[in-house]
Amino acid sequence: MPVNIPRDLPARATLEDEGIFVMSQERASHQDIRPLRIAILNLMPTKIATETQLLRVLGSTPLQVEITLLHMASHESRNTAPEHLEAFYATFDDVRDEYFDGLVITGAPIEKLDFEDVDYWPEMTEILDWSTEHVHSTMHVCWGAQAALYRHYGVGKYELPAKTFGVFNHRVIAPEAILLRGFDEEFAAPHSRHTDVHAADIEATGKVDLLAVSEEAGVFMAATPDFRQVFITGHPEYDRDTLAREYRRDVEAGLEIEKPQHYFPDDDPEREPVMRWRGHGFLLYANWLNYCVYQQTPFQPDTPGG
Structure with missing residues (x-):
């Protein structure tokens, strides 16, 4: 089954070219099925690229998924056209009385700021608190994971002496976890962050x-035992060239940046990176949608704890 997105969303053409099954809202309305209601709180400045990455992994399962894109009302985006936000995004005020089966909260390039110094932190805390009652399972990514761990559990973040930047090897330490079903004992995933938990x-x-x-x-x-809250510090949704584009952006800006580790073949930025994390990225989101959302969420989403 497809991911249900607006007909004119820029990500649609890219996903259709890749063979990802997408469906217009008009067609979905004629199917006698309750789709999973998934919201994406997109905090990234490159919103269209992030939409495409997340819709790609969310559209890889047999489940029909209805997407609601959210942006912060208390922050003015400088990298996304207001017309795009107006056409395809809602704000928290638009959905605060609604219930969702799942929520994805993205990262944001603001890790070096104290949480309380982020201009939209009051709105962020309101959304995080709201999610515990209005969302069955929330996937927090990168800075989103750090923010949620801090807000919900008081877990602080630590600035790193050098940016964690590249594709790193990981090992599964809880093979019985439903979120990790089908995972190899070791797997690769990208990271791009200045702070750590x-x-x-x-x-x-x-x-x-x-x-x-x-x-x-x-x-x-990491996750709570009931998988109502999931925390991912890396970016398994990243495209092949995402880290390369970040690296070249910083080089062109004259910033001190090391080449992403374990990424370019022979550590040569002129060579195309090998995609070696996509399979586990797809599997992670498929497991989340199936085991943490679909298999557990109540038929009526206005009772998320049921």
Whole structure:
């Protein structure tokens, strides 16, 4: 079954060219089925690229998924046209009385700021608190994961001496977890962040389980025992060239940046990176949609704890 997105969303053409099954809202309305209601809170400045990446992995399962895109009302986006936000996005005020089967909260390039110094932090905390009652399962990604761990459990973040940047190897430490069904014992995933959360701090909460870690990149995946809250510190949804574009952007801006680790063949930025994380990225989101959302959410989404 397809991911249900607006007919004119720019991501649609890209996904159709890749063979991802997408469906217009008009066609979906004629099917006698309740689709999963999934919201995406897109905090990234490159919103169209992030939409495409997330819709790609969310559209890889047999489940019909109805997508609601959200942006922050308290923050003015400088990299996305207002017309795009007006046409395809809602704000929290638009949906605060609604219920969703799932929510994805993306990362944001603001890790070095204290949480309270982020201009939209009051709105962010309101959304995080709302999600515990109005969403059955929330997938928090990168800065979104750090923000949620801090808000819900008081887990702090630590600035790194050098950016964690590249494609790193990870090992599964909870093979029985439903989120990791079908995973190899070791798998690759991209990271791009200036801050870190510590495994010991997460374990000290007594309420969040570690699921996968990396010797080089640290914690990768954690979740509450009921999988109502999932935390991913990396970017398994990234495209082949996402890290390359980030690297070249920073080089052109004159910033100090090392080449992404374990990414370019022979560490040569002129060579095309090998995609070696997509399979597990698709599997992660498929497991989340199936086991953490579809298999557990009540038929009526206005009772998310049922």
